[in-house]
Amino acid sequence: MNTQTRLVEVRQKVLKQNDVVARALRQRFQEAGVRVVSLVSSPGAGKTAFLERVLTTLAGRKRVAALVGDLATDNDAQRLARSGAPVRQITTGTVCHLEAQMVLDALEGWDLASLDLLFLENVGNLVCPASYDLGEALRLVLFSVTEGEDKPLKYPTIFNTADVAVITKMDLATAVEFDREAAHRNIQSVRPGIQIIEVSSKSGHGMEECLSILA
Amino acid sequence: MNTQTRLVEVRQKVLKQNDVVARALRQRFQEAGVRVVSLVSSPGAGKTAFLERVLTTLAGRKRVAALVGDLATDNDAQRLARSGAPVRQITTGTVCHLEAQMVLDALEGWDLASLDLLFLENVGNLVCPASYDLGEALRLVLFSVTEGEDKPLKYPTIFNTADVAVITKMDLATAVEFDREAAHRNIQSVRPGIQIIEVSSKSGHGMEECLSILA
Numbered sequence: 449m450n451t452q453t454r455l456v457e458v459r460q461k462v463l464k465q466n467d468v469v470a471r472a473l474r475q476r477f478q479e480a481g482v483r484v485v486s487l488v489s490s491p492g493a494g495k496t497a498f499l500e501r502v503l504t505t506l507a508g509r510k511r512v513a514a515l516v517g518d519l520a521t522d523n524d525a526q527r528l529a530r531s532g533a534p535v536r537q538i539t540t541g542t543v544c545h546l547e548a549q550m551v552l553d554a555l556e557g558w559d560l561a562s563l564d565l566l567f568l569e570n571v572g573n574l575v576c577p578a579s580y581d582l583g584e585a586l587r588l589v590l591f592s593v594t595e596g597e598d599k600p601l602k603y604p605t606i607f608n609t610a611d612v613a614v615i616t617k618m619d620l621a622t623a624v625e626f627d628r629e630a631a632h633r634n635i636q637s638v639r640p641g642i643q644i645i646e647v648s649s650k651s652g653h654g655m656e657e658c659l660s661i662l663a
Numbered sequence: 664m665n666t667q668t669r670l671v672e673v674r675q676k677v678l679k680q681n682d683v684v685a686r687a688l689r690q691r692f693q694e695a696g697v698r699v700v701s702l703v704s705s706p707g708a709g710k711t712a713f714l715e716r717v718l719t720t721l722a723g724r725k726r727v728a729a730l731v732g733d734l735a736t737d738n739d740a741q742r743l744a745r746s747g748a749p750v751r752q753i754t755t756g757t758v759c760h761l762e763a764q765m766v767l768d769a770l771e772g773w774d775l776a777s778l779d780l781l782f783l784e785n786v787g788n789l790v791c792p793a794s795y796d797l798g799e800a801l802r803l804v805l806f807s808v809t810e811g812e813d814k815p816l817k818y819p820t821i822f823n824t825a826d827v828a829v830i831t832k833m834d835l836a837t838a839v840e841f842d843r844e845a846a847h848r849n850i851q852s853v854r855p856g857i858q859i860i861e862v863s864s865k866s867g868h869g870m871e872e873c874l875s876i877l878a
Contacts, residue, residue: 451673
């Protein structure tokens, strides 16, 4: 067997093991009554800014917590912790995505039943996070107006595995000559019927619509 | 041996095999007298717009060609072919990076000795492309002002394996309140001494400085 074939086989085994852990996580989340929402996007699409806004808005209304994945640094966890919500950083080293086992390990000691909502912010990557189920109930793919309207066509899998598409940085739409129709058309062509929400974490535009699907 | 350990081992073997092909490619490029420059970045950082500008500017001055990697679509190859340069698309399917063997295969039938410069545009991904040598003489990491100044700290390896950092979309710097000093400081902290060039593919700002290191 050549190395490429063996790599594919071992990867499939890793994915299968991930699915087993993800299924157990999903059941645990359901039993604890916590709604788990994951966020995937390209680096710099605004996951942390979006989550910062969501956590701050929900403070006092819902019991919310977050796990944040990055290759290095705990900058995002520090930023998000300012909202007052419990936040933990998962540092993945060279791994380009979160896996169910990392989520399981990071939850240690947390009483899930005391939470209404748990967010999982994945590593910024439009490819590999698509393949790893984290036990979430809802997966949001974020996509900023600065990235180019063709991205859904070029990274179809991540849009295909998401439940809702959130177009971020709408405050920059005019500056970057964002073609709204093309973006919507491209998202719908790879994931027909998906709900699309346009937001600006800066101005707060669209946040109430987001909150209505989250909580 | 558990699956994770086996995955690491098989991956290391893939990387070793990639290095062998990359070394052969590098020698072939040198013998043909073609300078090979690769581009890595996050999705939407502006690799294609940058390359479009470079190819158009060099048309008639240098004999230039490009290979462009994407998971799906040949949009980028079509865009770049408008410059008149020979361009080929590498479609990687689910693979999140280019490998030396893909470059080797895509070069089939091309007379490298007839070229001065060959560009390799990698898949948009700030993680995995860092590990794969493509036989290039120069690797540029592109990083747009819209992504956030902290990205070098969060994705250190890709900055560490690059020879030059190019900050793109400088025309949007004011609109996104880009903190130039923080960006430079963060790049230098993960890759001390690296040359940094600021460009706008839209206005052409900084392009001459780029061309001076490319050709």
